[in-house]
Each structure stands twice: as C-alpha cells, then as structure tokens.
Amino acid sequence: EIVLTQSPGTLSLSPGERATLSCRASQSVPSRYLAWYQQKPGQAPRLLIYGSSSRATGIPDRFSGSGSGTDFTLTISRLEPEDFAVYYCQQYGSSPWTFGQGTKVEIK
Amino acid sequence: QVQLVQSGAEVKKPGASVKVSCKVSGYTFISYGINWVRQAPGQGLEWMGWISPYDGNTKYDQRLQGRVTMTTDTSTSTAYMELRKLRSDDTAVYYCARGSPNDYWGQGTLVTVSS
Numbered sequence: 001e002i003v004l005t006q007s008p009g010t011l012s013l014s015p016g017e018r019a020t021l022s023c024r025a026s027q028s029v030p031s032r033y034l035a036w037y038q039q040k041p042g043q044a045p046r047l048l049i050y051g052s053s054s055r056a057t058g059i060p061d062r063f064s065g066s067g068s069g070t071d072f073t074l075t076i077s078r079l080e081p082e083d084f085a086v087y088y089c090q091q092y093g094s095s096p097w098t099f100g101q102g103t104k105v106e107i108k
Numbered sequence: 109q110v111q112l113v114q115s116g117a118e119v120k121k122p123g124a125s126v127k128v129s130c131k132v133s134g135y136t137f138i139s140y141g142i143n144w145v146r147q148a149p150g151q152g153l154e155w156m157g158w159i160s161p162y163d164g165n166t167k168y169d170q171r172l173q174g175r176v177t178m179t180t181d182t183s184t185s186t187a188y189m190e191l192r193k194l195r196s197d198d199t200a201v202y203y204c205a206r207g208s209p210n211d212y213w214g215q216g217t218l219v220t221v222s223s
Contacts, residue, residue: 044213
C-alpha cells in the first residue's frame with residue numbers, strides 16, 4: 001500500500017497569502033495518478049487537481065499542482081476567503097487507492 | 109448535470125449490516141466506475157473500494173475484505189455498498205464518487221453504529 005504523508009498538518013495564513021501544501025508518497029506514484037481535493041465542513045470533497053497538475057472543471061487558476069515521483073505540491077497563489085478548508089492528496093494508480101491525512105488551511 | 113444521490117442516514121447495532129445506495133444521473137452509468145469512500149467523525153478520507161458498472165469487476169480495501177460487497181443495478185443506474193458485521197468504528201459518513209479521480213461525489217450517508 002502506498003502511504004501518502006501530507007505536511008504541514010495545519011497551515012495558518014491570511015487572505016491574499018500564498019499556500020504551499022506538500023504530499024509525499026512512500027513509493028513512486030505516476031504523475032497521472034495523483035489528485036488533490038478540497039473539503040469544507042459538512043460537505044463532500046471536491047476535485048481540484050488530477051494528473052498532478054491538471055485543474056478540474058471550474059477550478060480557478062490560483063490553484064496549481066506540481067511534482068513527480070514521491071513529492072507533490074499543491075499551491076494556492078493568493079488565498080481567498082472561500083479557500084480555507086482541508087485539502088487531501090490521493091493516489092489512484094495502485095490499489096488500494098489511498099489518501100493523505102489532510103492539511104487544514106486556517107485563517108491566521 | 110451529473111448527480112449522485114445517496115440514501116438516508118442509518119442507525120445500526122453492532123453486528124448488523126447496512127446497505128447504502130447511490131443513484132446516478134446525468135451521464136451513462138456504465139461508462140465510469142464508482143468508488144466508495146468513508147470518513148469517520150473528525151477524521152480523514154478512507155477509500156473502501158471500487159466497482160465497474162460495466163462488468164461488475166470490483167476492488168476492495170483488504171481491511172474490509174469479507175465484510176463489504178459492492179454491486180450495481182444498471183437498470184436503475186444505482187450502485188450499492190453493503191457492510192456487514194458492523195462495529196462502532198464503522199461509524200462514519202459514507203460517500204460514493206464517480207471515476208478515478210473522483211470527479212463527482214454523492215452528498216454522503218451517515219451510518220451510526222451504536223448499541
């Protein structure tokens with residue numbers, strides 16, 4: 001099983017600041033099988049990024065993904081008030097698909 | 109528009125079974141797999157398994173093997189997830205999600221296991 005470790009656990013930032021979230025895999029993940037999701041309280045997760053760097057439909061361009069192998073990054077260039085949420089990475093290339101434990105982006 | 113609509117909340121006793129449904133609309137059901145993901149209170153996301161509505165092929169997380177069964181009914185475009193021998197740590201919100209990556213999600217079904 002591929003274990004995904006996200007860091008930091010919590011990121012305290014102000015609106016307008018840049019957020020950089022990390023996802024490290026216990027073994028190599030093909031880039032085309034790495035996704036990022038956003039989840040707000042009481043809601044289902046929402047797909048942001050797939051294939052490590054492709055934005056899902058309707059996702060603003062302030063969200064970007066990068067990385068390869070075992071190290072992947074989600075960047076939010078300028079935080080908007082609606083971006084404060086929990087973010088999860090997921091690999092779906094090797095069964096069982098697995099999620100990271102999440103990074104909470106909170107208002108400082 | 110694509111929609112996945114799940115059945116309502118359930119309360120079960122330990123040892124019982126639960127079956128959650130996920131009715132899809134807005135796309136061709138057999139064209140995408142359905143994943144099931146659960147989230148215990150205050151915890152992260154846990155992938156449970158996947159089913160192909162096209163041929164019924166399944167993949168299950170080994171930790172649930174033997175207790176979970178995923179099925180589909182193509183005549184009604186509905187996916188089902190049955191979990192047996194429920195324990196208190198199965199208390200969670202259960203989600204169905206389309207495809208891999210999971211681009212559309214159901215609204216979630218809270219399953220509470222309590223004596």
